Amino acid sequence: MNAMRLLFKLTALLILPFINAAADIQKPSSVRRSSATVEGFKNSMASSLAAACSKTILAPFDTLKTVQQYHRSSGKSLSLIEASKIIIARPKGFLEFYAGLGVAVVGSMPSVGLYFGVYSYCKRRLRPLFSRLDQSDSEASQGIAFTLTILSSAAIGNTLASFSRVPYEVVKQKLQTGIYTSTWEALVGMAGQEGVRAFFPLGGVSIQMLRDIPYAMATLLSYEILKDKIGRPWKERGVNVNLMDALTGALAGGIGSYVTNPMDVVKTRLQTDAGRYSGSMSQCAQLTWEEGGPMAFLRGSVPRLLHKIPANGAFFLFYELFRTILKVETESEKS
Numbered sequence: 001m002n003a004m005r006l007l008f009k010l011t012a013l014l015i016l017p018f019i020n021a022a023a024d025i026q027k028p029s030s031v032r033r034s035s036a037t038v039e040g041f042k043n044s045m046a047s048s049l050a051a052a053c054s055k056t057i058l059a060p061f062d063t064l065k066t067v068q069q070y071h072r073s074s075g076k077s078l079s080l081i082e083a084s085k086i087i088i089a090r091p092k093g094f095l096e097f098y099a100g101l102g103v104a105v106v107g108s109m110p111s112v113g114l115y116f117g118v119y120s121y122c123k124r125r126l127r128p129l130f131s132r133l134d135q136s137d138s139e140a141s142q143g144i145a146f147t148l149t150i151l152s153s154a155a156i157g158n159t160l161a162s163f164s165r166v167p168y169e170v171v172k173q174k175l176q177t178g179i180y181t182s183t184w185e186a187l188v189g190m191a192g193q194e195g196v197r198a199f200f201p202l203g204g205v206s207i208q209m210l211r212d213i214p215y216a217m218a219t220l221l222s223y224e225i226l227k228d229k230i231g232r233p234w235k236e237r238g239v240n241v242n243l244m245d246a247l248t249g250a251l252a253g254g255i256g257s258y259v260t261n262p263m264d265v266v267k268t269r270l271q272t273d274a275g276r277y278s279g280s281m282s283q284c285a286q287l288t289w290e291e292g293g294p295m296a297f298l299r300g301s302v303p304r305l306l307h308k309i310p311a312n313g314a315f316f317l318f319y320e321l322f323r324t325i326l327k328v329e330t331e332s333e334k335s
Contacts, residue, residue, distance in 0.1 A: 170200075
């Protein structure tokens with residue numbers, strides 16, 4: 001009972017700012033003010049819708065990546081063609097490429113919404129704080145403040161989102177690897193075997209955070225820098241705005257994905273077969289190394305990049321589009 005009360009209080013604390021933000025949005029334009037909370041709420045909505053669009057478009061590559069990483073063989077990885085044959089050989093044929101899509105979309109929308117909502121809120125709150133640490137107005141000090149703001153905001157946002165992301169990631173990957181054939185079968189089967197614990201496997205939350213937080217920091221810092229250094233000048237020259245959003249997002253996603261692929265391999269294995277590794281990240285990493293050395297940690301990197309580069313391009317394209325529709329302030333408008 002005490003645990004339930006604590007959970008209720010924590011939930012209330014998380015959603016209260018967004019309830020207040022919704023109330024602010026309903027005010028007449030003459031009294032409306034664009035606070036950090038309102039901007040966080042709008043960014044949360046924009047990112048949730050963008051996540052649903054991008055995941056639907058690029059689900060097959062995510063399935064290929066999961067199958068490659070799940071496969072265990074001494075020194076040999078599945079090729080894209082071999083992984084595709086395994087997937088198509090399943091009962092639903094080509095539709096198996098979209099295994100787990102429903103749970104991925106439904107699960108990712110609140111997770112990504114929380115992530116980007118908190119990221120936007122923290123970015124707006126932390127920038128003045130870091131700027132005041134160095135009173136000099138030099139370009140170098142402002143660059144440091146900018147970098148610290150992005151990295152800190154991304155880490156905070158993704159730390160909160162990682163907890164909510166684990167259950168749907170576990171279900172999605174069990175569907176993608178063919179352990180279950182439907183979402184309902186997966187939910188019933190997993191709950192029947194281990195109860196709630198099945199959705200939070202040993203090491204599952206920690207490895208999710210170990211992969212997602214560095215990925216978020218690398219991707220968002222790359223995106224913000226590329227958008228400022230490349231995207232903005234090109235837009236001023238008349239280059240299509242949507243094209244630049246997609247291009248900068250795609251490049252940022254590729255950078256973040258490649259540097260975190262080793263953690264992604266360990267995450268996939270722990271979340272699909274935690275018992276084999278006793279929920280231990282170090283044991284999983286050691287056994288993976290014994291299978292194929294350092295190259296074993298790059299398994300699935302090609303389909304992951306084939307998925308993440310266009311997925312991030314599509315995500316940031318839709319994200320900036322929905323931000324425009326929701327009238328989210330740009331950095332220049334805030335200053």
